Amino acid sequence: MPGERAVAYYDEDSVTMAVEAALDCLRDFDPKSVDGLFYASTTSPYKEKLCSATMALALSLRRDIRTVDITSALRSGTAALGFALDAISSGRSDSILVTASDVRLSPPSGMTEQALGDAAGALLLGKENVIAEVLDCYSVSDELAATWRGEADTFIRSWEDRMTMDESYSKVMPEAISGVMKKAGLNTKDLARVVFDPPGDVRRHGRVAGELGFDPAQLLDPGGVFMTVGLLGSAMSFVMLVAALEQAKPGDKILFAAYGNGADAYVLQVTDAIGKLSERRGYAKHLESKGMMRSYNDYLRWRDIVPLDQARRPERGHISLAANWRERHVDLGLWGIKCRRCGTPQYDYGGMTTTPIRVCAVCGAVDDFDDYNFARRKATVFSYTHDMLSPSLDPPTSVAMIEFEGGGRSLFDLTDRNPDQVQVGIEVEMTFRKVFFDRGLNNYFWKARPIRC
């Protein structure tokens, strides 16, 4: 199959990618102003544990917010969007952050695997200064699923796609799109952009668009997201919508729809505020700053599809839930301190002792600190190594001592790096990653990476 696909790095999963998208989305917003966080995915790392609660700490959101995971459905992103809109229009919330993220696996070497991509999108919903207003929505529920995974399945299963295309996608998608247009009193010419999920056989996407009477120019670079990033599961419609918004002008009406056991369709109208929104990486800049994988073998290793030879290194101990909980703000939120007496920012994830910091390393003050967050600060590489002895899914293990802008330093793993381009003095930024897995628990933490773009 032609084109390119986005593949999550070995230390990414649907939670870390959702955090990455959310950080980009929240740029220049006060995270404390957000009233809720919804995480939509078919690839939650947990059957029983709330990922949005973990993400809320990484994003430094308030504690009195609504955190919800909406899982299993390929259209969980648009489902979450609907719940968020209902919460806001009912007056129960002013602002909700909705994320959709997926890292789906298909059995190796098949057509489905070639079609899949890994991605996340994030939308911040609110009442004021909106860049696009939701005009209407329409949903269709359908029992027929083209793909599924049972409780014990790692990989996607599917029925003969000719049948599911005919009886599912090709019926429910037009039904939802026509439904929302009729409800909103719009015809095809009123829409500046129409973005909707393609199915496994991407040709069906064009056929539906043609049958509905849309001009190819109304579609978003027809097939573009699919051909350059892949089929993105619950993140598909979000990523396509973000891509459409990046090209939109005030007044544009955008229709977007997601597919999976039925379909959800929305119509938005872009406002003047879009011109005032600060720059984000969004779709285009992330795509521009992509890195190329060396080989398919790396993919198989990163996704744990083929086992890695055991390193002759000591086993790391078990996760302590108690220690994780005690240090949740330090580890998940990357919170350190700023000493009130000497003003020195300090971050310490604990070398030998436990964190949080109790004694200032510069002036010796005890517990006389203000909280100080390092997650959104840039830093520079003070020194580094590429360690061949430390086991890694993408050797060498790159590690750097970094100095944060404004003060504070620490030793961090370097990720998304080209070893040849790491130098003393290069700028890095912090990114949320999966660092350890033990007995069903994921430990998430922050790594440094050369500034992406």
Place this chain on the structure above:
Amino acid sequence: MAGSIKDRVAIIGMGCTRFGELWDKGPTDLVVDAVEEACADAGVERKDIEALWGGSIFTAHGGRFFTEALRMQYIPASHLVNACASGQDAMRNAAYALAAGIYDIVLAVGVEKIKDEGMSGLPGMDNRTHTHAVATMPGVFAMMATKYFHRYGLNPEEGKTMLAKISVKSHANGSLNPKAHLRNVLTVERVLNAPIIAWPLGLFDCCGVSDGGAAAIMTRADKAKEFRKDPVYLKALQICGTPSSGRITSEYDYTHVEESYRAAVAAYEEAGITDPRGEIGMAEVHDCFSITEAVTMEDLQFCERGRVKDDIEAGTFELTGDLPVQPDGGLKCFGHPVGASGIRMVYELYLQLQGRADKRQIKNPKLGLAHNLGHEPYAPLCSVCIVGL
């Protein structure tokens, strides 16, 4: 400090096993072999020992490990776990008990049976939440080399060549030592072409990971001559702990080790040394990696900051140089069974001072200095021990 250990305590017997991958030796063998040699050397029996301090970070668990191995009969025994300085801290505690007048004869012993662990190298750093960066020990010392090269304007080839000469020197010394783990002679070219372990450090920039044991029988200075004509006296033994701030504040430059420098300053004061380069005749330092030896030469004030390259090129630290360093091969070649290393260093200085170092014998060794560095360069625990006749 109100007191000094200088000339109050003497070493009257020492023992050290061969270091290496001693597959057929267990922990008990290493303790018994080292202590038997030390007792025979001192002319005392195990029953004469009144108290012991044992250093070990992986192998022992409590003082009982040592009394059980030696079947010591109901004497006090303490286990010192103080990273790579565990052995020298055992000696320090033993020395202070003697200086306090509590005992006449005590034992300091260090042991490590690392090669039972089935791993390459030593464990890396980790914390309770597994968020610690996953660099190994070679990795965190490699970052010191990266920064040293950067700060002093050495390109990778110049920097690595400087470090290679350190390893070549230590292998030359180790080749003369029947108890050393690594006894092969190297060339600079071979060091430079070796596989990278943690950039910029290659295989031969890293010390041996070894099994071994070492022991010292110590007594008060006023009794020392009852045991032998040539006891070796402690002139200083200082340990410098760390606030671990090099990892979290910007003061630390990562091109020196503050705790090594401060342990040395304290030890020189304790020993009454004002010109370290002139007064110290030989040194066994903690060359866990070639870069560690390089910066340690500067931390011990043997040369100016950033200038160790000049002395390396002049051959100052070779066996025939002005200030021989690692005459026994060092951690690099003698090997590094962590808890035993500090005492092993003193063992070499002891033999040299008594003129018993065979092919490695240094002419007029004057005072000997032994230095340990535990943990990582930005948060280490360091010891400096000075001995003389």
